[in-house]
Amino acid sequence: MQPSRRNLLKLALSASGLGAAASTAALSRDCPSLRRAGVAFDTGVALTVVGLDERDAEDALDAGFAEIRRLEQIAGLTRPGSDICRLNANGRLANPDQALLDMLAVADQVHRATDGAFDVTLQPLWILYDAYAKRGEWPSDAQSAPARALIGQADVAFNRDEIAFARPGMAITLNSLTHGYAADRVARVFAERSVQHAFVDTGEMESLGHGAAGGPWKAGIQHPRQRDNLLGSLPVSGCIATAGDYQYYWSEDYSRNHILDPRSGASPSSFACISVIARTAVLADALSTAVCVVGPDKAVDLLRRFQAEAYGLTKDGSVWSSPGFPRDSLA
DSSP: OEEOOSOOEEEOSSSSSTTOOSOOOOOBTTBOEEEEEEEETTEEEEEEEESSOHHHHHHHHHHHHHHHHHHHHHHOTTSTTOHHHHHHHHSEEESOOHHHHHHHHHHHHHHHHTTTSSOGGGHHHHHHHHHHHHTTOOOOHHHHHHHHTTOOGGGEEEOSSEEEESSTTOOOOOTTTHHHHHHHHHHHHHHHTTOOEEEEESSSEEEESOOTTSSOEEEEEEOSSOTTOEEEEEEESSEEEEEETTSEESSTTSSSBSOOOTTTSSOOSSEEEEEEEESSHHHHHHHHHHHHHHOHHHHHHHHHHTTOEEEEEETTSOEEEOTTSOOTTBO
16 A cells, blocks of 8 residues: 555646646746645645735735635645534534535435445545555455445435434545545635736635736646656646546555445446546546546546546557547557
């Protein structure tokens, strides 16, 4: 087992610093740019604003990171006392924050569109697998059956008054939504402060306006089997998210990894990585996981339903993309 950084898409703003991997519009003195990096949601995050004086830029970055920290306290599975941890421990949560309701609403949409292939109630099974893997073991079907029996997103009720599980022992993970949702929220915070040009990297990515030199922001898509190589780069004018089998895995051949098919309990066998462009980062986040699960045969129809596009690599090394994905600078 070897965990790795969740964000396979890397915005390169300098040759050093968190998240640097590809190329972007060159910075210029004529258009000031300020970047701040840190760690949140167990991955590297970086926010960049362009075209503001230093005080306004610092204020915008302060506000952006404050929103990230707020969301960590709501949906962070590894943040003790977070709202989601209390929900999972108690089976219900009164007066949930709107952020949880928003993410569950997107989860419900994608769950229905995939006939259950996307499901946020996988958390008990994930915990079981991780515990076994850390001991150098793997559970039998009989040993994993109780955790698999707890899967069922239809058994999660949510409204403004309460989120509640129908059965004891259920738990949810929003890790396939939180990074994208955070990008959307930070972008909104920036827009409310009249920031016109910015790049948000919370593990998933969202751009506003353009880079410091007036060109588009660009991101590199990392090769899922060659850590020092890229599949290529592409302009980012909106929202993009990536899911991959090597972001967290339990076997050296990546056949057992953090992406799980809720219908079988196993990791899907088609894609090594998938990048999705969608109208919001939270939707792109959810769809990147969903496409990995449903596989290439059903992916195009799913993406079309949400007006999204995707690009990735299959486990045998073949390039796959939906018809409208911008592939000019990619393999």
